[in-house]
Amino acid sequence: MTITTHKPRRPSARPAAALAALLAALAALAWPPSGEASSPHMRTLHATDHASLHYVSSTVNVFYETGRATGTLPGLMRVHMRLGASFSGRYVIQAAGGSIRGHGSAVAHGSGHYESFAGSIVVTGGTGRYRRAHGQAQVYGTFNRIDNRLTLHTTGTLHY
Numbered sequence: 813m814t815i816t817t818h819k820p821r822r823p824s825a826r827p828a829a830a831l832a833a834l835l836a837a838l839a840a841l842a843w844p845p846s847g848e849a850s851s852p853h854m855r856t857l858h859a860t861d862h863a864s865l866h867y868v869s870s871t872v873n874v875f876y877e878t879g880r881a882t883g884t885l886p887g888l889m890r891v892h893m894r895l896g897a898s899f900s901g902r903y904v905i906q907a908a909g910g911s912i913r914g915h916g917s918a919v920a921h922g923s924g925h926y927e928s929f930a931g932s933i934v935v936t937g938g939t940g941r942y943r944r945a946h947g948q949a950q951v952y953g954t955f956n957r958i959d960n961r962l963t964l965h966t967t968g969t970l971h972y
Contacts, residue, residue: 859884860967867960910940927955945972
């Protein structure tokens, strides 16, 4: 009688390598994380808007302005803006379905009663349907130094 014994087989490295490759491929399909521009649920909006804001209050060279924005994303807009050789500040737009927030800067041109400016703004987030909002836009407009009214025009791209 012959008895044959089998040594237990050592698992091959090939199935482990295949599994690692499969996991890497699945991870690549899931990248970038949800909320980024290539997500199938992400929307892209090419927006052009106009806002006429009025003075609310100020401290030294920081102005708080509010008013209506019209165009692609109509709503109530609030701006905190620092004036100097350049303008900088942050903003919030309360639009249908949520709010959009960000910051920007612009270079002032000229002096006197009306001062024009041009620059860029960045969208950094929001609430509601815009909770993952990001994007950028060009901004230009005028600041009336007599009654402190701010007029803005923006055109850019919003991802949300």
